[in-house]
Amino acid sequence: MKILTLVVFVLFLATVGANANQVSAPCTVSTGVSNGNGLVIATGNGGGTFLCKSLLTILGLGALPAGWTLNAVTVEDNASYDGGNGGNPISSGQNAYTLTATYGGPYVLASTVNTGCGGPACSGGGNGVAQTSSNNPQDTSQAGALSANAGSSFTITITSAVTGGSMNETTDNKVVSYDYTIPATTPEPATLSLIGFGFIALGYMGRKLRK
Numbered sequence: 001m002k003i004l005t006l007v008v009f010v011l012f013l014a015t016v017g018a019n020a021n022q023v024s025a026p027c028t029v030s031t032g033v034s035n036g037n038g039l040v041i042a043t044g045n046g047g048g049t050f051l052c053k054s055l056l057t058i059l060g061l062g063a064l065p066a067g068w069t070l071n072a073v074t075v076e077d078n079a080s081y082d083g084g085n086g087g088n089p090i091s092s093g094q095n096a097y098t099l100t101a102t103y104g105g106p107y108v109l110a111s112t113v114n115t116g117c118g119g120p121a122c123s124g125g126g127n128g129v130a131q132t133s134s135n136n137p138q139d140t141s142q143a144g145a146l147s148a149n150a151g152s153s154f155t156i157t158i159t160s161a162v163t164g165g166s167m168n169e170t171t172d173n174k175v176v177s178y179d180y181t182i183p184a185t186t187p188e189p190a191t192l193s194l195i196g197f198g199f200i201a202l203g204y205m206g207r208k209l210r211k
Contacts, residue, residue, distance in 0.1 A: 080172075
């Protein structure tokens with residue numbers, strides 16, 4: 001009996017836990033130079049744009065099913081640089097850049113600024129040391145407002161400028177993630193499999209107890 005109770009409890013946890021979901025996809029370069037992984041800005045001065053897919057596009061859905069809720073939209077924002085002068089800083093200064101990302105609607109994602117610095121004048125930076133900073137803006141507005149935009153893609157505008165020394169290039173890549181929930185009445189296939197195995201286990205245990 002204890003075993004049966006444990007199996008039922010595990011099934012309950014599996015069904016409840018299946019409600020929270022997340023999907024991610026890389027944003028693609030729509031204007032500017034792409035290296036297949038992100039945006040490349042020669043000499044560190046210039047820019048470009050990314051296009052981030054909507055939740056519905058990533059899931060291959062035409063509309064958000066009844067009861068589904070989009071809870072959060074997050075963009076993983078990464079940038080780095082390749083210092084100029086063969087990777088070495090200017091003799092007594094630094095190689096440095098500032099890269100700004102501005103996010104288009106409909107989601108409310110704060111602009112982010114990445115900076116990189118290498119050279120004697122950089123705090124903690126040695127010769128030719130490339131530093132990368134990351135900021136991950138997130139929109140957790142009211143769920144109803146987010147869900148209404150589940151079919152909307154959005155753009156990210158990138159502007160890069162060298163603030164010291166020189167650069168061979170700066171690079172940037174973005175990944176969008178959507179956190180959403182599905183009601184327990186429509187469990188995912190993985191959850192359905194767990195439930196099926198659970199019932200098989202229940203039947204097997206019941207037979208053993210009757211013997």
